[in-house]
Amino acid sequence: MLTVLFLLDRFSLLLTKILMVSVVCIVGLHLIGATPARSQSPLAPEVQQAIGAEPGSVVLDGKTLFQIRSNFGPLSALQRANLTNEQLSAVASNLQISPESVRAENVQGITLIVAGEKNVHITTITPEDAKAEGATQETLTQKYVATIRSSLITFREQRSIEKIVRGVGYAILATLLFWLTIRLLNKLFAVTLDRLGNWLEHYSDRLKDANRGVLPITPFITVILHFAELGRSVLYLFLACVYLFMIFGFFPWTQGLSSNFWAIIGATLAETERAIVGYLPNLFTLVLIVFITREILAFIHLFFKEIKLGSISLPWFYADWVQPTFQLVRFFVFALALAIAMPFIPGFKSPAFQGVSLVLSALLTLGAASAVSNIIGGFIVVYTRSFQIGDMIKIGELIGIVLEKDVLVTRIRTPKNVVITIPNSTILSSNVINYSTLAKDLGDTTGLVLHTTITLGYDIPWQKVHQVLIEAAQATPQILSNPAPFVLQTSLNDFNVSYELNAYTDCPEYSPEIYSDLHRNIQDKCNEVGIEIMSPSFLALRDGNHSTIPEDYLPNDYKTPGFYVDASKSQPPT
Known part of the structure; x- marks a missing residue:
């Protein structure tokens, strides 16, 4: 009776926990839903009308100079930007064209930006471009000319011999500094570990006495050391990234990567933040599913434990059924929880996830047939109770004592002390002779x-x-x-x-x-x-x-008898 009351108390506690976690998750979901989303200020209607397609960026040496937002004739904004990039790179590489020669020329309401004595065309400014930028055509022309001139001057200054030699020197200095930093961190980490180990060795007994009856301290120290190792690896990775992007910044050919480093990091962190915030409702659902599954399994484990201890008596339920039945119930609870949680896992609906799932399903279907038959055979052997641990049995031509009954195999020890592993599917298809069933039965006196x-x-x-x-x-x-x-x-x-x-x-x-x-x-x-x-x-x-x-x-007077011949029956030779 006390056991039943205890189980009812545990069940009520389980329902209370589930209810509390559900309330917390629902409140969290409402809070997330009430959070105002970040919105970007839309462009003015007249600007949106002027934009004909996806804008294209004009880039020189990894730096964005301006953007082209409108179409011109059969060319889209992106195609115009690509042509401008090609022309601008050609002008920048041609040392005979000076940056001061960049100028604007008007042709029938359209402004052409050209450079050099041969009027090398760089880009075109149309009234639609000015309208898309929200400025006059003259103002936009002056801005583009000034930007192109300054970018050409910077481009050529960065590729001077003096700048390259200085970049090499800075790179050597940065490499030396990076090497010294790594050496110092390695030494500092090694000294810290040695001192911590010596401290633990010196105070281990005192720590055990002070922490007796609470929790052992050694596992916590091990966890802290693992986290410290992880932190060191992350720090090394961060220092390596900073070093590489510093090196890239010393040379003009790779300055684009260096200047965009923090932009890349910022964009990555922003994208990660958006993904995490967007996934929080599904995360709350997964947490709720995990919590409910954990509590249900704890209750089931307690129920079967009480049956095994004899506190709960079921006449039709044998003691050797407890463990396999618990495993079956636990498997079905896990399978049900996984089926419910799968739609909330990140990337569940992606083609890659579905393709991997199909491949794994095919592999399990083709390669696990034998294992499944052994598992089914193992449970059938358990529930039919054909033999127990310690029984003397005969399976086919094999005779021995049962050492272990597993889900997949059964192990027996022969009279010659040879351990034989038999798949459960083989046992299921063979006759099992049990020599110990009646011999160990207390109600049977025959043996x-x-x-x-x-x-x-x-x-x-x-x-x-x-x-x-x-x-x-x-x-x-x-x-x-x-x-x-x-x-x-x-x-x-x-x-x-x-x-x-x-x-x-x-x-x-x-x-x-x-x-x-x-x-x-x-x-x-x-x-x-x-x-x-x-x-x-x-x-x-x-x-x-x-x-x-x-x-x-034999008697002491025993003598070997001789041959006995009956002469009366012998016949004389004829």
Whole structure:
């Protein structure tokens, strides 16, 4: 009764926890839904009208100079930006064209930006471009000309010999500084670990005494050390990134990567933040599913534990069913929880996730058929209770004591101390002979019947044979006196009689030793009463030979008999 009340109390506590977590998740979801989303200020309607397609960026040496937002004739804004980039790169590489030669020329309301004496065309400014930028065409032209001139000057200054030599020097200095920093951090980390280890070794007993009855401190120190190792790796990675982007910033060909480093980091962090905030509702749902599953499994584990301890009695439920039944129930709870949680896992609806799922399903279907059959066979073996741990069984031609019953295999130990692993599917398709079921049954007093057969001649009285065999069985250790041994005459052969000795034992695991002792006692008892165990072919030449009984059992005056010849029946030669 107390156990039932305890289980009911645990069940009510489980429902209370689930209710509290559900309320917290619902409130959190409402708070997330009430958070105002970040919105970008839209462009003015007239600007949106002027933009004909996706804008294109004009870039020189990794730096964005301006953007082209409108189409011009058959060219889209992106195509115009690509052509401008090609022309601008050609002008920047041509040292005969000075930055001061960049100028604007008006042709029928359209402004052309050209450079050099040959009027190399760089870009075109249309009224639609000015309208898209929200400025006049003249103002936009002056801005573009000034931007292009300054970018050309910077481009050529960065590629001067002085700048390159200075960049090489800065790169060497940065490399040396990076190497010294890594060496210093390695030494600092090693010294910290040594001091912490010495401190733990010196104060371990004191820590154990001070922390007795609470929690061991060593696992926490190990966890802290692992986190410290992780932090060191992250720090090294960050320093390596900073070093690389510093090196990139010293040379004009890679300055674009360096100048965009923090922009890349910022964009990555912003994207990560958006992904995390957007995933929070699903995360709350997953947390709720995990919590409910954990509490249900804890309650199920407690229920089966009470059954195993005997606090809860179910007449139809055997003790050896507790563990496999718990495993089955736990598997189905896990499977149900996983099926409910799968739609809330990140990337569940992505083609990559679905493709991997299909591949794994195909692999499991094709390669796990044998394992599934073994698992099913293992549970069938458990629930049919064909044998238990410690039983002496025979499966096919294999005989041994059961050492282990697993979900996939069963292990037995043969009388020769050889451990054999048998798949459960093989057991399911074979006959299982259990020598221990009745021998260990307290309600059964018969035990296991051991039997052996000998053949003796017709000249020996059967009553004498029965008596000798029963005495041999009674003299054998681990043979039960009650029920008493008995002898069956199984066949009357041409030259001998088959006598089968049957004896009971409650120790089937010692059958080989019992058989050996029984056969030895049969030999001794037969020799004591003068019974020779011989084959018919030996009996045919018996007259005149020495007895086969050992010397210890023969009389002191025994002599080997001679051949007997009946002269009265002999016929004279004719």
